Amino acid sequence: MNNLRGTLEAKRTKNRKILSIYLTAGYPDLQATVPLLKAIVDAGADLIELGVPFSDPQADGPVIQEASHKALEAGTTVGAIFPILKEFRRYSSVPVILMGYANPFMKYGWQRIVKDAAEAGANGFIIPDLPPEESDEFAVLCHDAGLDLIFLVSPVTTPERIEKINELTTGFIYAVSITGVTGVRQSLPPATHAFLKRLRQQTSHPALVGFGVANAESAQILAEESDGVIIGSAIIRRISEAESTQEACTSVGSFIREIRSALGENE
Amino acid sequence: MTGNQIPQKLTQWPDERGRFGDYGGRFVPEILMPAIHELELEYEKARNDPSFFATLEELNREYTGRPNPLTLADRLTAYAGGAKIYLKREDLNHTGAHKINNVLGQLLLARRMGKKRIIAETGAGQHGVATATVAAKFGLDCIVYMGEVDTGRQRLNVFRMEYLGTKVVPVVSGSKTLKDAINEAIRDWVTNVESTFYCIGSVVGMHPYPMMVRDFQSIIGEETKRQHLEKEGRLPDALVACVGGGSNAMGMFYPFINDKSVAMHGVEAGGRGSGVGDHAATLSYGEPGILHGMLTYMLQTDDGQVGDVHSISAGLDYPGVGPEHSWLKDTGRAQYTSVTDAEALEAMVLLSKTEGIIPALESAHAVAYAVKLAGTMSPDKSVVICLSGRGDKDMEAVFDMVAKGGEK
Numbered sequence: 001m002n003n004l005r006g007t008l009e010a011k012r013t014k015n016r017k018i019l020s021i022y023l024t025a026g027y028p029d030l031q032a033t034v035p036l037l038k039a040i041v042d043a044g045a046d047l048i049e050l051g052v053p054f055s056d057p058q059a060d061g062p063v064i065q066e067a068s069h070k071a072l073e074a075g076t077t078v079g080a081i082f083p084i085l086k087e088f089r090r091y092s093s094v095p096v097i098l099m100g101y102a103n104p105f106m107k108y109g110w111q112r113i114v115k116d117a118a119e120a121g122a123n124g125f126i127i128p129d130l131p132p133e134e135s136d137e138f139a140v141l142c143h144d145a146g147l148d149l150i151f152l153v154s155p156v157t158t159p160e161r162i163e164k165i166n167e168l169t170t171g172f173i174y175a176v177s178i179t180g181v182t183g184v185r186q187s188l189p190p191a192t193h194a195f196l197k198r199l200r201q202q203t204s205h206p207a208l209v210g211f212g213v214a215n216a217e218s219a220q221i222l223a224e225e226s227d228g229v230i231i232g233s234a235i236i237r238r239i240s241e242a243e244s245t246q247e248a249c250t251s252v253g254s255f256i257r258e259i260r261s262a263l264g265e266n267e
Numbered sequence: 268m269t270g271n272q273i274p275q276k277l278t279q280w281p282d283e284r285g286r287f288g289d290y291g292g293r294f295v296p297e298i299l300m301p302a303i304h305e306l307e308l309e310y311e312k313a314r315n316d317p318s319f320f321a322t323l324e325e326l327n328r329e330y331t332g333r334p335n336p337l338t339l340a341d342r343l344t345a346y347a348g349g350a351k352i353y354l355k356r357e358d359l360n361h362t363g364a365h366k367i368n369n370v371l372g373q374l375l376l377a378r379r380m381g382k383k384r385i386i387a388e389t390g391a392g393q394h395g396v397a398t399a400t401v402a403a404k405f406g407l408d409c410i411v412y413m414g415e416v417d418t419g420r421q422r423l424n425v426f427r428m429e430y431l432g433t434k435v436v437p438v439v440s441g442s443k444t445l446k447d448a449i450n451e452a453i454r455d456w457v458t459n460v461e462s463t464f465y466c467i468g469s470v471v472g473m474h475p476y477p478m479m480v481r482d483f484q485s486i487i488g489e490e491t492k493r494q495h496l497e498k499e500g501r502l503p504d505a506l507v508a509c510v511g512g513g514s515n516a517m518g519m520f521y522p523f524i525n526d527k528s529v530a531m532h533g534v535e536a537g538g539r540g541s542g543v544g545d546h547a548a549t550l551s552y553g554e555p556g557i558l559h560g561m562l563t564y565m566l567q568t569d570d571g572q573v574g575d576v577h578s579i580s581a582g583l584d585y586p587g588v589g590p591e592h593s594w595l596k597d598t599g600r601a602q603y604t605s606v607t608d609a610e611a612l613e614a615m616v617l618l619s620k621t622e623g624i625i626p627a628l629e630s631a632h633a634v635a636y637a638v639k640l641a642g643t644m645s646p647d648k649s650v651v652i653c654l655s656g657r658g659d660k661d662m663e664a665v666f667d668m669v670a671k672g673g674e675k
Contacts (some may be wrong), residue, residue, distance in 0.1 A: 056450050129296060
C-alpha cells in the first residue's frame with residue numbers, strides 16, 4: 001500500500017485540489033518541528049515536504065537558504081529527522097516526502113537513508129540535484145522499499161524530457177512554475193500557464209506546482225491548471241516572523257486555512 | 268602542435284555520462300538540464316569546426332601573447348640543489364594568469380551560441396578579471412559573483428573588473444567565499460537560463476564543464492611538451508602545479524597523461540593545519556561527495572554539510588576539486604600533496620629573490636613543493652612548475668600580513 005499515491009489519486013478522482021506544504025526540518029529548532037507539522041495537517045494540508053537542511057542549497061532562494069542555515073546551526077542532522085518523523089506518525093498518517101540535496105543523503109548512505117526513512121514512516125524523496133540521469137541506483141532502492149521518488153519539470157523542460165520524466169517519476173510530478181530559485185513571486189509570467197497546460201496534456205501523474213506561490217489568490221489560479229500547489233517560502237517567512245513556536249503554529253495554521261478554503265475545503 | 272589537435276583526444280574521457288571513472292556527472296536542478304545538453308551539443312559542434320579552433324588560436328597568439336616561455340630557473344635550481352627547474356610562464360599571459368585560456372574558449376562558444384549575457388564566479392579574482400576582459404573585447408554583458416570575504420582581500424581585482432565594465436556582485440551567503448560565489452552564479456543561471464552563458468572558471472561543475480575547461484587549458488601542457496623537447500630533447504621528469512579547482516594543473520597534466528615516465532604532482536592548500544576549516548586540501552583530506560553538480564572529492568562534515576576551508580590564497584580556497592583530479596588520484600596517475608600558508612609565503616619570497624619573478628600566492632604553493640621535490644632528484648632530471656599567475660594581486664595582502672608580523 002502506498003499512502004502517497006492513494007491520497008493523491010483519491011483527491012484527483014473527486015476533483016479536489018491537493019495542498020502540499022514545505023517545512024525545513026529543525027527550523028527554527030528541532031523542538032518546533034513536530035508542533036509545526038501538526039499545525040500544518042490540522043489546517044488542511046494533504047501532503048508535507050519535509051526539508052532536510054543543506055549548507056549549500058543551490059535551488060533555493062534567500063528565505064529557505066536562511067531557514068536551512070538556522071536549522072543546521074540549531075544542530076539538525078539527517079539522523080535527527082527520523083525521531084521527529086516517528087513522533088509525527090503517532091499523530092497523523094498524512095504523507096511526508098523528504099526533500100533535500102544529494103550530498104547529505106550520500107554521506108548518510110543511500111541504502112541506509114532509504115531504510116531509515118521507510119522505517120520512520122516517510123513516503124518518498126525529492127532531491128533537486130539528483131536528476132533522472134544520475135538517479136538509476138537510488139530509484140531502485142526507493143522502489144524496493146516502497147518509497148516514491150518524485151522528479152521535477154520546469155517551463156524549459158522539453159516535451160521529450162517531460163515524457164521520460166512522466167515514466168520515471170512515482171507519486172506525482174513536481175512542476176516548477178518558473179525558471180529560478182524557490183521564493184515568493186508577486187506574479188507569474190504567461191509562460192507558466194502555457195507550460196502547465198502542456199504538462200497536463202502530456203502526463204499521467206498528478207502535477208503539483210511549486211516555486212513562487214505567494215498567497216491564496218496565486219494558489220487558486222495555479223491549482224486551476226494543475227492538480228494542486230506546493231507552498232514553501234511563504235510558510236517559512238511566517239515562521240521567521242513569529243516570536244514563539246506557538247505563535248508560528250497559529251500563523252502558519254491560519255495561512256494554510258486561507259489557502260485551503262481558496263482551493264476548496266476537504267470533506 | 269596546434270589547437271586543432273584537441274578534438275582527437277576527447278574520445279577518451281569523460282564517458283558519455285560525463286564521468287571520469289565514478290567522478291563527474293550532472294548533479295544539477297532539472298531547470299539546467301536543457302542548457303547543459305545544449306552546451307554539450309554546441310561544444311561538440313564547435314570542436315569539430317576547424318574555424319572555431321583557428322579563431323581561438325589566433326586570439327591566444329595575438330591577444331593573450333601565447334606561446335609564453337618555458338623559463339629555466341637557474342638560481343632556483345641551484346638553491347634546490349637537484350633537478351633542473353623550469354617555469355611555465357602563465358603569469359605572462361594577458362591579465363596575468365592561466366585563466367584567460369579558458370575564458371577565450373568559453374566566450375567564443377557563447378558568441379557562437381548567441382548568448383549575450385555572461386555570468387562567472389571568482390575567488391582570487393583572476394577568473395573574474397579574465398572574464399571581464401574578454402567580455403569587454405567581445406562586447407558582451409558580464410556579471411561576476413564574488414564572495415564578500417574575497418572582495419575584501421582582492422580589492423584591486425574588484426576594481427579591475429569594474430573598470431572593464433563588469434558588474435561585481437558581492438556574495439554574502441554561506442562562508443562568503445568561492446563556493447558561495449558558485450552557488451550564487453548557479454542561482455542566477457537557473458533564473459536566466461535562456462539568455463545567459465555561465466563561464467565556469469575551473470575544471471569543476473557539471474558535465475561538460477570539467478572536460479571543456481580542461482580542453483581549453485590543455486594548451487599549457489601542449490606548449491610545455493614542445494618547448495621541453497626543444498630545450499632538452501626529451502620529456503620532463505615531473506610536473507608540479509597548484510590545485511584549487513585544478514584547471515592549471517589539469518591543463519598542464521592532460522597532454523602528458525599517456526607519457527608514463529612523467530610524474531605529476533598536484534599541490535593543494537595546506538593552510539594552517541590539518542584540522543577541518545584550517546586548509547583547502549580536498550584530495551589530501553577529503554572524501555567523495557556531491558558538490559556543484561559533480562561527484563568528486565570534497566571536504567565535508569560528518570553530516571554531509573560542505574566543510575569550511577581556509578587558505579592564504581583566495582584562488583585555492585575551495586572545498587571541492589575537479590572530478591578528473593579525483594580520478595587521477597584514485598588511479599594513481601597523479602600524486603597530490605599540500606603545502607602550508609607559511610611555506611607558500613616563503614616560496615613567494617624565494618622565487619622573487621632568486622628569479623626576479625613574483626608569483627601569485629596560488630602558484631607559490633607549487634613552487635614550494637617543487638623546490639622540495641627537485642632537491643630529491645639528480646641534476647640530469649627536470650621539473651616543470653606551472654607558474655599559473657603573477658603575484659601583483661597579492662602584494663597588498665602580503666604587505667598587510669608582513670606589517671602585522673605574520674598571517675592571521
